[in-house]
Amino acid sequence: MKIVVIQGPNLNMLGIREKSIYGPMKLEDIHSQMRTFAEQNKLEIEFFQSNLEGEIVDRIQECLGDADGIIINPAAYTHTSIAIRDALSAVQIPAIEVHLSNIHQREEFRHKSMTAPVCAGQIVGMGPFGYHLAMIGMVQILSEINAMKQAKKAKIQTQETGSNNS
Numbered sequence: 001m002k003i004v005v006i007q008g009p010n011l012n013m014l015g016i017r018e019k020s021i022y023g024p025m026k027l028e029d030i031h032s033q034m035r036t037f038a039e040q041n042k043l044e045i046e047f048f049q050s051n052l053e054g055e056i057v058d059r060i061q062e063c064l065g066d067a068d069g070i071i072i073n074p075a076a077y078t079h080t081s082i083a084i085r086d087a088l089s090a091v092q093i094p095a096i097e098v099h100l101s102n103i104h105q106r107e108e109f110r111h112k113s114m115t116a117p118v119c120a121g122q123i124v125g126m127g128p129f130g131y132h133l134a135m136i137g138m139v140q141i142l143s144e145i146n147a148m149k150q151a152k153k154a155k156i157q158t159q160e161t162g163s164n165n166s
């Protein structure tokens with residue numbers, strides 16, 4: 001199982017930017033904790049950060065046929081990007097949206113997420129721990145999808161055995 005973590009604009013500045021809002025932790029430290037969780041849970045994980053909308057769209061498209069789940073913090077593009085929303089919708093890969101801060105407590109323009117409606121879930125206001133919660137959520141989603149696939153397979157096999165016997 002492979003998870004791709006996509007980080008939007010200015011998240012490369014974590015640890016420097018507005019520490020009172022985003023905390024002191026650097027992006028690479030968040031990623032290193034996620035890598036540990038992935039190793040413990042036998043998951044493959046890849047990280048991508050970009051300040052450019054089109055690059056984020058490209059990375060989402062590259063997930064098609066490659067990744068099983070996407071964890072994404074589109075940062076400021078959350079509130080504006082129909083292109084990122086459409087890309088998430090196009091690939092039909094379960095995605096979880098993460099925000100370090102509680103966007104609903106902040107300026108009004110941050111209350112709206114263009115991307116959340118096409119994500120399986122959204123985690124806000126939990127700081128870096130939100131990424132850990134997203135990993136746990138993704139493991140749950142992927143195991144449910146897997147269980148559904150197995151059940152479907154078993155049903156088809158039962159139907160085939162039934163029609164062979166009749």
Ligand code: DQA
Nearest residue numbers: 010075076098099100101110
């Ligand atoms: C953010 C919230 C966004 O509104 C903001 O533009 C960011 C970070 C967060 O993680 O809290 O860059 O996505």
